[in-house]
Every structure is written in C-alpha cells, then in structure tokens.
Amino acid sequence: MAEPAYTVASDGENTGEEKTSSAFPEIAIGIDIGTSQCSVAFWDGSQVELLKNTRNQKLMRSYVMFKDEIPSGGVSSQLSHEHEILSGAAIFNMKRLIGRVDTDPVVHASKSLPFLVQTLDIxxxxxxxALVNNVWRSTTPEEVLAIFLVELRAMAELQLKRPIRNVVLTIPVSFSRFQLTRIERACAMAGLHVLRLMPEPTAVALLYAQQQQQTLQDNMGSGSEKLALIFNMGAGYCDVAVTATAGGVSHIKALAGSSIGGEDILQNMMRHLLPNAENLFSSHSVSDIKSMGILRIATQDAIHRLSSQTSVQINVDLGNGVNVCKVVDRAEFEEVNRKVFEKCESLVKQCLHDAKVEVEDLADxxxxxxxxxxPKIQNLVMGICRKDEIYKGMNLLEAAVVGAALEGAVASGISDPFGSLDLLTIQATPLGIGIQVEGDHFIPIIPRNTTMPARKELVFTTVHDNQTEALIVVYEGEGQKVEENHLLGYFKVVGIPPAPKGVPEINVCMDIDASNVLRVLAGVALPGAQHPAVSVMEVRMPTVDDGHGWCAEAxxxxxxxTLDLVTLQKKI
Amino acid sequence: MSASLGLAHQSLVPKHSDFRRVYLNTRKPVSSCRQRYGVVTCCGGRAKRSFRSEKNYYELLGVSADSSSREIREAYRKLQKKHHPDVAGQKGHEYTLLLNEAYAVLMRDNLRRDYDAITGQARTRFRGDCSNIGYSSWKGPLRSQALFVDANACIGCRECVHHSSNTFVMDEELGCAKVRVQYGDDEQKLQVSVESCPVNCIYWVEREELGLLEFLTQPQPKDGYGVFGGGWERPSNVFMAAKTLSKQLKEQPATATPFTASAATEEETPAQAKARADASMKIKMEKFSRFWKLIELFGLNTWNKK
Incomplete structure (x- = not known):
C-alpha cells in the first residue's frame, strides 16, 4: 500500500501541529496576540475566564525586552514605563513583522519604530x-513571539495548575498562509500545539453566536437566522466579517481584511505633528530614539483623548531643543488619517458585497x-450599515480572546451540560488559492469566501507540443497577476505522455480541511485513457520557507x- | 497567443467530454453534476436517468425536494453540528465537504434550478406561496408591480439590457432577455427600457403573478415517446398558462400539480428514509479511507488493483 508513504510525506517545517483527529486530552486555551496587547482566556468548565498576570492585568503589552541576559516579555515584567519599551531595547509590533519580506510596505512602515528594522528590498x-547596551542585537519576529508565548504559557500553567499544550490563536484575516506557518513555528518554539488559527472576527462571531443562543434560548429548528457585521480594528490590522447566526452556529459568509490599524494612525499623526519626523525615525541614534519615544507617547495619548474630546492640546519637549506645541481637533485628525478611514470603509463595503447581504438585513x-x-470609525461603520446603535454586550478588547477560548473548548471536544458549548463556527477562506497559468496569470481554484472544509478542482493542459513536464506554482491572493499574490509553493508534474499541446489533461485539486491545512493534488491523463499517466502528486502547502521574491524570480x-499550463475547462 | 489557445480549448471540450466522465470520479457530486450539465445540453434524457440512481443533495440534507431555503438552511446547520470536523474530528471532513457542496448549490436559486432540471426533481413549491418560485430577485422593498419579459415574443435585441443593465440580462442560451433584479435601476430607466422594446414584450405584472410567469417561461423538459417528442418546451402563451395553473392550484391545493407527476412527496416514506440512511452509510464508507478516495478522484483505483 502506498498509504504509509503519504502519511509520512508532510513537511517537517509545518509540523509540530500534527493535527490529531479524535479525543483531545485537554482543553485548549485561547490566546489573542495583538499587535499592541495580548490576552489569554480559558474555559473553566462553565464559562470563559481571562487570565490575569502578576500585576492583575488582563491585557498585557505585547513586547519583549532584551535588556538583560535573559530577554523578558511584557507578561511578567515589572516595568510599566512606556519610555523603556520605546528605548530601542524592546521589540514590539511583532505581529506586523512576522512572515513578511523586506519589500513589504508594512515592513517599511515599521522602520520608524525605535528598534532597528533594516531592509535590502530583495x-x-x-x-x-534590539539595542542592548549600545549594541544592536539581531533577532527574528518568530523568536520574539516565541519568547513572549513561553511567558504566557508559564503564566497559564502556574495559574491553571496543569500543563498547557493546545492553543487556539486569533490571527488577522489578511494573514497569508506563509504567515500562518510562521505563527505555528513560533508556537512550536514555545512548545505549544496550534489547534486552530482563527481569524479574529470569526472568534468574535462565535462569542456572538453564544450570546444569541443564551439570550434567546433559541435552540435548533426554531432558529431565526441573524446576520451580523463584525468590524475589528486593532493596532495592526483591520478585519471585517459578515456572519449568519442561528442555534449556536456561526456561519461566516464573508471576510475582508487589511494591514491597516492604529499604528498607521499613530504614525500619520506623528508625521503631522513633527513634519521632519523622518530624520528622527531613520537615524536610530540613542538621543533620537529617545525623542521619538517621547513623541510617540504624547501622540498616542492625544489620539486617545480625541475619542472623548473634540480637540486636544499637545505640548511636549523632545529634547535637543525641539518642542512640539500644537492644538489638534477632530477634523484635523480625521483629515490626516483620511486614507486609513477610506480603507476601512472599502473593507466594510467589500465584505457586505461578498456576503451578498443588504444592509437592511443586518440584525447587529x-x-x-x-x-x-x-468616533470617526464608529460613524463610518454605522453609516454604511445604516444602524443607529452599536451592538452592546461585547468587551471591545476581550471579545476575540473569549471567542478563541470558546473555540478551544469546542474543538477539544468538550461539551457543556447547560448547552453553553453547543456552538460551531463554519469558517470561510479569507483569500483565494490558485495556480499560475499562461505566464504570469493567476487562476483561483478555491475562490475567496469558500466555506471550509473545501475541495475544488480544475483541469489544465499543456501549452507546447510534446511537453512532458509542467510546473504547478501555487499562489494565494486576489490579484489577477501572480506578482500581486503570495507564493505558497511549487512542484513539478513529470511524465506527461508526449502529445500535441492542449491534449493532456492535468487535474489540479485543492483540499482545505477544518484546521486549515491545504493540500494540492495533481494528476495527469490523456483523453480516452482509462488510467492516469503518472501517479498523483499530493503536496502539503505552503512549502516555500523563505525568500519568496527570489523563488518566483528564479x-x-x-x-x-517551457513548463507552462493553461486552463482546459473552467468549472465555474 | 492566448487567443489561439482559447480557440484550441473550445474545440477540445466536446471531444473529450467522454473522457472526463471516466477520468473524474462520478461519486463526487460536484464534478458529476457539472459534467452532466455539460452533457444535458446535447442529450438531456440520458443524463437525467443516470443521476437518479445516485444519492442527491436533497437526500444528503434530509429534506424534501420542495423545501424552502429556510428548511434547507436548518437541515444544513443541524447536520454540520453533528459532522463538522470541529465536533466529529477529522472523520467528518469528507461528509462536511459534501454538505458544503449541497448547500452551496441548493441555496443559490439559479444553481438549484439547474440542479433540479438535471436531476429531474420537479419542485412542488406552488402550493404555498407562489412568489418565491421565480427567477428574479428584488432590490429594495417588495412592490406591488414587477417587470416580466415574455420570452416567446422577445427577439433578443438587447435594447432593455442596454438601458437598464442592472435589471435585465440576456439569457444567452435561450436568446432572449429576462429580468434578473426587480428594480435594479431607477424607475425612469426602467420606463425607458420598457418603451424601447421594439416588440413590446416587457410587461408590468402584479407581484403575485410574477413567480408563476417566470417559472412557466423557463423551458421545461418534455416527455418523449420513443423517438417522438422530447426536448424542451414552454407554453406558447405564458399569461394564459399562468392563469390556468393558478386556477388549478386554488381548486386542488392538496393534490399534485401537472408538473409534479413524478416528483418527490412531502412526507418521507419508510422507503425514502431507508434510502437516505443507505446514502449516508455509503458516504461514511466512502470516507473510510481518505487516501483511497483521493486515489479514486483521479481514477487511479483500477490501475492500482492491477
């Protein structure tokens, strides 16, 4: 039997998450690693509770300080002084950096952070x-995340008095599969097994489903379906989802996401307050880092205050004789960040459009x-949805982690006698997945917002006479051209029987299971033949590890x- | 280059349709359904018969062929709660895939109609509300009047599509225009479209009549007798047919309509229950070995047995 060969064939890089099927021995905890803050929640047998750290905080700053011999994260560390975090010794915003290459605009935007981000643009x-005793000590986002996760794990194990292995993590919608492998990698480094990676708004949707079920006592069958739009914008990412909820089942209709967030708003404001901020950002000398830290804190504070006040006075001494003294009102703030808000608007509209939902039908x-x-964010979302009231009953900063903990309990096979865990999320794929054809064209095989688990296939053919090999290059994304999408991996189909171009049939099938593992299968046959010409290939994606730009170019x-493919028959 | 490729591809498709039937495993509902759909256009009757021998989406979801989308949704959710891999573990994967396929087809009105046409599931959805059997959807609130194109009279000039592209679409297979979205454009544009029709085949009709009219104007497969008959037909006067049909429906609301002679009954008979149980058993057997299924997908099975 060929079966054992296939079961072994998974890529070592992606494992550590051997997704076992049945009986989970323990209840997975939910972790929300935000760009700026992080939290952990667990199912305590009757409800979800958030863990608190030694300083009694439920929300902990996400950063890792490289000050002493042993790096310390924001979980247990006693320091709470923002200036120290911004001194260059701490790495934060790792969620924005993880799994990105140095041509990514988000990486470029991160160059203005106090620690060092260098790009070669290749x-x-x-x-x-990080700056340790005046030395730039290199690290990677995965390492930083892993250090942080180790601390979280230690904290959870201490408080729950049991070993923690399985976790459900929330992730931004716009993360590529490659970024997901980086997250899994970081978890593996921290000794954690990823049970599920849940797009943030879908975690919120699960919590909403639970709340609806509890308030309405609305069990299966009698269920009137409720449509809800979920808008989630944190420091690093903005995500939107439309979900249909009934009887504890949250069915995700559509997802949309982008890497814009509070960090962009903050940087826009900093540049607005200090027009020549760029010099300050790029130099990374100790005194400039300090000035930048002061400006950052002052700006952040001003933005927070602008949520309740209509105008704020900013008066801050950056040292080196530079003073920023300005009054900023809301209109100015909104104008400075116009592009960010426009992007939010377009995400909400796109999500509603993809879900084929009219705003009148939205219940919440x-x-x-x-x-x-x-306020501007609230107004624009409510404006598009033509609603007067925001859904109450969600803690803005805790909803995602609570949803993750619920999913952790559900996916661990726990059931609750009172039916609080009679829940299910039916996920959708946030990005289309397809292959490269006819040069640089991208043909999606599994389109965006397909219900998971999903399996789709398309038939392709050769472009040259007697072409015996074909390259299957798998991409993820929405662009028409492959360059606009994320490269996931590639493999060669060999042994195509010699035939005129357009005759051999190459069947490419993609399969995503509920834990979001993607498998790509390819088989070859000649028309009229009873058997395929070569053995079917099954490849688990992503296979690309690093240097995406190089791979595609090479x-x-x-x-x-020479190894091109073309669609034979598009199955809609 | 791409143009020449495009041509090559067109000429290829019909030639290899036989091959594809062998090549792709017919137990997979997606491919088999679509593949047959391709076949239907040339030889409708045969495809219809072969499909009946297999399990169908309605059986899979355990709903009757005339159930409303709400019933389908509830059945889907109930089954998902039982079989989704989050609940049932990895062994729920194959079953959930099928559920998703079935749901995707049955929840989209146009796909469901195609599916019904292929499988010969005449729907008996007349008896309750007649307004939901039509083709067009509504933009904005329901209004008392709706637009309807008499396909018999339409000459396919595309004037209406030109003036109100959000409302009218061209049915390329039938060669006539039809309304896809009621009030997809503003009223002024709609009025222009109606007036622009050279044969005056666009009518304002009552909303209650719309469903029946749109249903009747869709060509229905005709019973064949040996070599005679067969093919597709629609009533020559849709308006008269609608009137007659609605009268019949009112007179005998409980018995079958002319269109449901062979159709599924409301209540599940013991035989049907058994059939459904068998079907789901079969599915469970199928996913018994994931690997074999994947092999079969590419028709490797026979090859391996050698």
Missing part, C-alpha cells in the same frame, strides 16, 4: 535588532478592537514558459 526577511453591527473607540528565469 524579497528576503528583514533584519531586526459589532465593533471591537482598540480603534473602535475612535523559477521564471530558469524555466520561462
């Missing part, structure tokens, strides 16, 4: 370093995440169009 991972509009305190340079 499509490799950026160089990241849920806003979560730190940026949802901003493939192109070496093979050109």
């Amino acid at each position: 499509g490799v991972r950026p160089f990241i370093a 509009v849920i806003l979560v995440g730190g940026c949802s305190y901003i 493939l192109n340079r070496t093979y050109g169009s």
